[in-house]
Amino acid sequence: MSSGWSLYIIIITLVNILGCLWLIVWTTKKRTGEAKQGEVTGHIWDGDLQEYNNPLPRWWLWLFIITIIFAFAYLFYYPGLGNYAGSGGWSQRVQYEEEMSAAKANYDPLFVAYAQKPIPELAKDKLAMESGHRLFLNYCAACHGSDAGGSPGFPNLTDGIWLYGGDPDTIKTTILDGRMGVMPPMGAGLNETQLNDLTAYVISLSGRDATAIGRVDEGKKEFANLCVACHGADGKGNMAAGFPNLTDNDWLYGGTPGAIKQTLTQGRNGNMPAHREFLGEEKVHLLAAYIYSLNQ
């Protein structure tokens, strides 16, 4: 907030409060011609609706004064007057951090205890897996689905097929540090026929008939040129580096000829975000155990 705006708000706030104070004091003064207690004021509405002067007890007046004192105390303690931060040091951020650390103190011991157990053992603990399931629904299900079955572009975590490996430590590493899977686009260097041939060959790797799509033999040549560096001569990929196996008929971005051709032409970017900072190692340990348990 610029100092001009700050001043503007301070003035409006103070003028309002002082205005209220003035109004309270002003109304307490008796004026000539005013109706006495219990008498009609002379104001008439709707023909016959009259107003009596039924005064409030005087202590009521003090309640008004107390609200004004309260207002000043509040504005002194909390931020309210423009840029003034308040003497109490309260802010949304501070409150959020306090609540988060209180929650951490409350729940962390549970996760720390789980983190002591090796993942295969933890995966058999039913109660722990219920917690793991809840964590999964909170942090993973948006992409991988609440049953961890995945969807196009987001791997199925229940089918025993892994891009980077399904052993406990690898799963944990994947969640902790994330993964970047990049398939570079090949469309620029190849013409339409060549792309069809390559698509046909890739499909044939899973034992499917692809003769209607293109020339498998020609495609094999393109494959040897462009793809073996990553996916290997036999198309089985390299799990250590996250290069997918193309022979298992499991397709992250769809296994139809069109989808495979699109993958070849335009490339793909897979991004599993890192959770080390966000969730902390203990929670990731539990999550890894949950995902491990889904494949047992």
Place this chain on the structure above:
Amino acid sequence: MDKREAQTEQDTGFYVKHKKVYPREVHGLFANLRVTGVLVLLGAYYLVPWLRWEGKQAVLFDLPNRRFYIFDLTFWPQDFFYLAVLLIIAALALFFFTALAGRLWCGYACPQTVWTEVFLWIERKIEGDRNKQIKLDKAPLTNTKFWRKFTKHFIWLSFSAWTGFTFVGYFTPITELGHSLVQLALGPWEWFWIIFYSFATYGNAGWMREQVCIYMCPYARFQSAMFDNNTLVISYDQMRGEPRGSRKKSDDIKVKGLGDCVDCTMCVQVCPTGIDIREGLQYQCIGCAACIDVCNEVMQKVGYAPNLIKYTTQNAIDGIKTRVLRPRVVIYFLILLGMSIALFYSMATRVPLELNIIRDRNALYRTTPLGYIENIYTLKIANKDTVAHRYTLSIETPFKSKLILRDTDIKVEPGQSGVVSASIQADPVDLHKLSDEVKFTLQSIDKPELKVVDEGVFIGPRR
């Protein structure tokens, strides 16, 4: 007129100095009714938290865990519907009773009245009745006066503290609360509410009293909207009473031209809000009927017929035919009865099990490698019973389908909610619509009457 009184006289702006009301003690039918109300209502208030039910506190509102125990019933936040219905019933009851006989609630059942009645009783035991109290307040501060006042406030505060403690006992198990209190080891919120509620009781029933009704209470004001000319109100029979005046036993009132009112001002002295009922119905009147009781006593003493002040209707006063059981009252009663029956029926047939189907929204559907269409659901199962249950899940779909559950053993602990992931698989040739309704039925294996149904949606590809 001394100086102070002169000041008060002039004090006629928007504010005046409050004048203390010293209601005189009263006996009679309506006073007995009110005492009965006090004993029943306050008795219930102070005793209920101590009741035990199946090893637990019978009535406990466990706010941190969002569980509300009332004897056999356990309510969850999802059941707030019942509270809404209960409040509607309470509102209708207010309409009904107010239309019937005015401010019955204020006179006999309102906490403000009920607690004030107890405080007045304590005050009278220590300071004596009205006249003695006035005398004591005017007297200079002496040792006796100091100790009288000290004793009164001490007892008031002790009673208030017990009230505050009892209040918190509805939210924290009261026996544990008692132990913690003895050790001064309460949590900050428990301290706050005990002290707050104690001071609210002490302040409202000891000091504020009728001012709460006159200046603060919204009910007092809107109840008048439910009055009509056939509503029973407490009223002074002007025709019979006027002209009022004092008389000797030997006087012939016909000769003196006097009505039945002996102008003893007893009705003013007993009034807890300090009004004179003989001036007609006033907004300050809380309908406590103390003036009826005391006037009847006086009438009996002087040998006149009773009910110079009585429950009657405006029409009766005006000499018009009056009918208390009019359509308005009957309709209020019927709605009230209907709502009450509905609430009881709904509670009696309530199934302590809840199922919520939440469809995954990250993808409309999923195609399996074999070409089946799959929709994914998260099932939230709330077991509101007091024992654990195992459940079976079944589906009903308008197309051929298969339910896939990772773990078919669905078990939820008592008072817990379980989360289950499920999916429904269908062959796309069987799907004829973009979206179909699917029914999930959850049934307990060990107690088949625990059965709930929830509907979900199955979405397939555009055809």
